[in-house]
Amino acid sequence: MAEGLRAAVAAGRLSPGSRLPATRQLAAELGVSRGVVVQAYQRIVDEGLAEARTGSGTVVTGRGVRRAARPAGDRRRTLDELRLPISTPESVDIDLSPGVPDLSAFPRAAWLRAERAVLDRVTAADLRYGDPGGTPQLRAALVGWLARTRGVRCEADDIIVTAGVAQGLALLAQVLRAQNRDLLAVEDPGSRGAVDQMVFWGMRPVGVPVDEHGMRIAELAATGAEAALLTPAHQFPTGVVLSPERRRELLAWPGLVVEDDYDAEHRYDRAPVAALQGSAPERVAYLGSVSKSLAPAMRTGWLIAPRAMQTALLAAKHASDLGNPALPQLVLAELLSSGDHDRHLRAVRTRQRSRRDALIAGLRAHLPAARVAGVAAGLHVLVLLPGAADDTVLADRVAATGVQVHPLSWHRRGPGPPGLVIGYAAHPPDRLTEAAARIGRALNSDGRPAPSRSRSGAPSS
Template identity: 75%
Template sequence: MADGLRDAIVTGRLAEGDRLPATRLLAGELGVSRGVVVQAYQRLADEGLTGARTGSGTVVTGHGTALGHRAAGDRRRTLAELRLPLSVSDGIDLDLSPGVPDLSAFPRTAWLRAERAVLDRVTGADLGYGDPGGTPRLRAELVGWLARTRGIRAEADDVVICGGVAQGLALLAHVLGKNDVGVEDPGSRGAWDQMSYWGLRPVGVPVDDDGMRIDELAATGVDTALLTPAHQFPTGVVLSPERRRALLTWAAAPGRLVVEDDYDAEHRYDRAPVAALQGSAPDRVAYLGSVSKSLAPGMRVGWLIAPRRMQAALLAAKHASDLGNPALPQLVLAELIASGDYERHLRVVRARQRRRRDALLAGLREHLPQARVTGVAAGLHLLVLLPGEGEDVLLAEKVSAFGVQSHPLSWHRQRPGPNGLVLGYAAHAPDRLAEAARRIGRALNPRERSQNRSVAPSS
């Protein structure tokens, strides 16, 4: 009852000065005891929304209407001002936005088994205020796992567990201060926006078929560079051996740092994964990773392994930020890694994602033969390059009219360049991806579109 009355006040159906019914009368109308109404009125009075006035009974005294509407409106405006969409557009039934993993593949049974094992032996000390860098067991398991799979060189104390790569970037930004940072162009729009928010200034550095142009990076005069060297986002190219050597030579100068975002290291299909940069120069590379693409973004578990000279400042920033990540998810993830369940889950997911990639790729080759598709050997997305320049936002709008959501390549670049669509394939079954390719072909091929104007997208 209190909730209903509160809602009426907040939404303006009850205005300041309106009198509420007498408790006995309202109890009779609602068929409840008078005590229930008295308790509801008292709760509203405690919240400052109502009060008793001599001769008038209980009246509305709070200002919930203006506050409630303003808060909701501000939030909607804030979301609308973000540069990338947070939700799927109306009429979309095939969302191919990049960065969305297969959430249906989350290993619920293995997670529950690991959680029970953890709860059977967790101690009070495990649940207290611990090291802001993370639980010792997860950090130890991670350095072993990353050494085996990514060639990382680190000890457990070098790891800072954080709320995904996003928080890792925020911690680095705090330590680096308001500096310019060289970023890949095209590159991750989300990472650019993150850095800009925290006071760093992204400076675009061109990317070609060998990855970031290190000569162009050197020409910018920056001391920090952010890269995705193992699988560049969004082009999918791998930083070539020559560029890797050039980058590490550039980073050897005093005060320089390479930030390595290893965002989808677990998803490799047609080639062995290239080792992480960090293993070649742990004193010059800050390494970022997370479980967002391997388990789920909502877990908000990631890791930052930075040069030791930065460790004290990063731990202080992490402690001031949140005192450390929740302990139980860390312990459960450590159990999954130690038991082998994490690796078994990744093998299953890799096989599923390869089938999905193959279905989308085959469909694009059939229905969009004029396109060049890159980034197919790894990751959870493809880049479809199309003839022309400067029109890919319009192309994405044409595709969305057929029920398929994509990212225009221009969203992720600072300089003019070729038209392209970035298509994520992780969240849909092969038959749905084949259907998405068919619709994209209908949207972008004038002959097919003219033959199918009256045909609505299938559900």
């Protein structure tokens, strides 16, 4: 039933604003139990296709509907195409690209309460051009919250509120280039989006291999780089945690460590690993955001850099945009201070754990020969494929079944074992179970990858 509702929304038979029949009425018309209808309605609500409104029942929103593809001759490109060499086939209906959070879980009611509370007490002074580093209220709230949840050590004036991690990286790149420190060590494999961002601002990345203990620090020292960009708490895309020995080696390395704490809030089966910044505030530039905890469209993040860099970073931020909008900062500060943000995160973690478990169970059933890594935290898993030769060909085969995944090679700078990077946050368990079955159908029935073929159709050597 949920599939039929999705199709009706996608085809326009149920348009935004349409009110769905009462669950008892529809159950009687279809001759099914009311529980079946309730479950179907809940699934499309979870996907953002509809929402339950007090006094109005379940109403179609259409927010999750994929837009029609642009004409072939249209030269405009989407942001995803600008960042990665990925095009989503029109036939794809389950997009498991990594990095997309559960947008249907955005805490609308809590945000509205916080916004009303802020507007009740906001003053004229709060609406002036303010400190480009951020509002005092948000910076103060972040000090306590980051200390409690991530072990970060800072004062309010050490924080620069940014338009997401992307702007934090841009500010760091500008300052590093001005200091003639443009050689940047990056994880291999690593975050393609973050590396592309740094390249845009003139940094020269050099890859350092990642193994089961994280970045190989001995090889980092041999690069000659004076700065290194890492995801130590949950490495993207492998999911490994930088080992205690490697952490000590990294903090003994003389360069600047740029710590991207991109999904620190999502921990399921283990205690969170403390941020590196707490061990060496004078050596680490720490980056975080609400993109994975609330929504990427919030464009709110933070940069906490060594104090020797802060004046130059603040000047770059001021020159860029004079500072983030004040009202969303004040609302986020209210959410953090009231505890609503923590309550939201607890609910999201419960939802994401069930989604992860559904995907893993499906992959184990349909790909028993594959190894699934990075499952203890985050919003994606890495599926390693023994015997495969070309993971881009495998990803193409999976896409032909209507499921979008990333080949691991898209996130590599050098050669390495093949794999698939699969996000699970944006879809409910039943869709993930279906996706795992389709992925299995793209491979041999025994669970091993099908013989790899080149894009021309000939077997790969």
